[in-house]
Amino acid sequence: MAGVLSMLGFWPGSVLIGPSESNPQGHWEPQRLVNLHDRMLGELGGAWDRPPKRMSRGDDWVGDLARYRSQARMLFDEDYAGQDKWMFKDPRLALLLPFWLGMWEQPPLAVVVSRHPDKIAQSLHVRNRMSHRSAIELHRTYVQAARRSAEMCADQFYVSFEALLASPERIIERLCTFVGGMPSGIPYAAGFVDTKLVHA
Numbered sequence: 001m002a003g004v005l006s007m008l009g010f011w012p013g014s015v016l017i018g019p020s021e022s023n024p025q026g027h028w029e030p031q032r033l034v035n036l037h038d039r040m041l042g043e044l045g046g047a048w049d050r051p052p053k054r055m056s057r058g059d060d061w062v063g064d065l066a067r068y069r070s071q072a073r074m075l076f077d078e079d080y081a082g083q084d085k086w087m088f089k090d091p092r093l094a095l096l097l098p099f100w101l102g103m104w105e106q107p108p109l110a111v112v113v114s115r116h117p118d119k120i121a122q123s124l125h126v127r128n129r130m131s132h133r134s135a136i137e138l139h140r141t142y143v144q145a146a147r148r149s150a151e152m153c154a155d156q157f158y159v160s161f162e163a164l165l166a167s168p169e170r171i172i173e174r175l176c177t178f179v180g181g182m183p184s185g186i187p188y189a190a191g192f193v194d195t196k197l198v199h200a
Contacts, residue, residue, distance in 0.1 A: 002028030008181030110153035
C-alpha cells in the first residue's frame, strides 16, 4: 500500500529500506526512523516481535521516551523536509504513534491494511522462523494497537490486503479520494499491485 501511496503523490522518506528477497518491490519504510523505533522499543524492554505489555494498558510509557524527542524530530524533518504530502510507513507505528502525535501540528490520516492472520503467520515463519502460535499472537497485538492508534488520527481508511488484490483500481480510487492524492497516479498505482509478488 505504501508503494501505491507513493504513486498517488506521497513522499515516503529520503532514506528507505531497500528491496529484499521477501519483498522485491521494496519496504517503503524510512530506515533511520525504523532504527530509532527499534531503540525506543528496546528502551521499554521489548522489540518489534516482543511488544512491551505496558503499551496495551495505556500511554504512560510515552514519558519514558522523552530523551528521544529531539532526535526523532531531527530525523523526521530530514526525511520529509519540504514535503506537503508525506507518508510514514512502519508497522511499529501501531505501537508508537502516541509518541509522535505531540510533535506534529495536527493528527495525520491513518491508512490501515489488514491481512488474514494465517497469511501473516506464514510470512513470519518463512522470514523469521516464528512459530504459528507466536505469529498469531503477535498479529493480534498489532491489530489491537493499530485500531487504538488509528482512532487517535484525524480519520481512518481501513482495507484488507485481499480486497486490494481483488479490485485494485476500485480500492485505489477510494484511497486517492480519502488522502487527497493525484488522480493521474491511479492507473500506475493499480498496475503496481502485482499478485505474483505476494509472498508466502
